[in-house]
Amino acid sequence: MGIPKMIGAIIAVLVCALANSGASAQEDYPSRPITLTHGFGAGGNADAIARIVADGLSRRLGKPVIVEARPGAGGNIASDRAAKAAPDGYTLIMLTGGHAVSAAMYKALPFDPVEDFQMISTVVFFPFVVAVKSSHRFQTLADLIAEAKAKPDTLTYSSVGVGSTQHLAGELLSSMAGVRMIHVPSKGGGGPINDLLGGQIDILIDTLTITAPQLAAGTIRGLGVTSEKPWFSIPGVPPVAATVPGYEVRSWLGIATSKNVPQPVVEKLNRELRAVLDMPDIKDKLQAMGNDVRGGSPGDMRSMISSEISRWKRVIDAAGIPRQ
Structure with missing residues (x-):
């Protein structure tokens, strides 16, 4: 066998071996x-x-x-x-x-x-829940919006970071309700709920994972859920859309x-x-x-x-x- 043919044969064997190795690795996934x-x-x-x-x-x-x-x-x-x-x-x-x-x-x-x-x-x-501490003066979302209109840039709301869905949900609520609120980002996890319960922020906008246990315990009050209609797991919390028509975030x-x-x-x-x-x-x-x-x-x-x-x-x- 000439050298060119020998090199070609070696390359073919290596390619075949690599292909079989890759196929085997995929079959063994995960190893x-x-x-x-x-x-x-x-x-x-x-x-x-x-x-x-x-x-x-x-x-x-x-x-x-x-x-x-x-x-x-x-x-x-x-x-x-x-x-x-x-x-x-x-x-x-x-x-x-x-x-x-x-x-x-x-x-x-x-x-x-x-x-x-x-x-x-x-x-x-x-969806998300818009909530306040149970001892807060706001009883309804309409109460929140009324004060936000009377006192622009005084109420604070949380999110799990700039550019998060919670952040945009708050910005959209502010825009559609015609109010201005202050966004207070955190790194997420239990930070926002701890800030709400500790009095560092006025309004929480967060997931059901975070809010549902607190709603059940009575430590927070749900002012609105961001789904178009009441959500199956928290039927007592009205949709934000009932106060701000057309609002929906999922x-x-x-x-x-x-x-x-x-x-x-x-x-x-x-x-x-x-x-x-x-x-x-x-x-x-x-x-x-x-x-x-x-x-x-x-x-x-x-x-x-x-x-x-x-x-x-x-x-x-x-x-x-x-x-x-």
């Missing part, structure tokens, strides 16, 4: 622990739901799924890390509605919110990974995640937190996020909210 990261504080909505889902995935996949919180910048620190992770399916991220809001709110991000991610599946959908959580993850790995993750969402104990826990549990295809999630980005851009433009 080690998986990290499920999110961009908000411990004890918050993303963290609580991530831990429930991680437990189910660990059982289904037979490998540990470790939840890692990387709070900051409205979730964008974690998103940037996940976008730049190795394309092997071992770094997942629990994206929130804030992912689409940030894409609409910021002039530039260090990642493309759609193209730099491989979507896996949505997990849950939910959010979601879903799992993604970095782009270029092999398709067999994506398909397995989607299949197993949707199976997790159908597990009775997992589904019951998520619904008990007030969530609409809803999985879907990677394409469904991608289309939904693109649509949400466009929707929030329209909201920001219509409300005259300055981009960051």
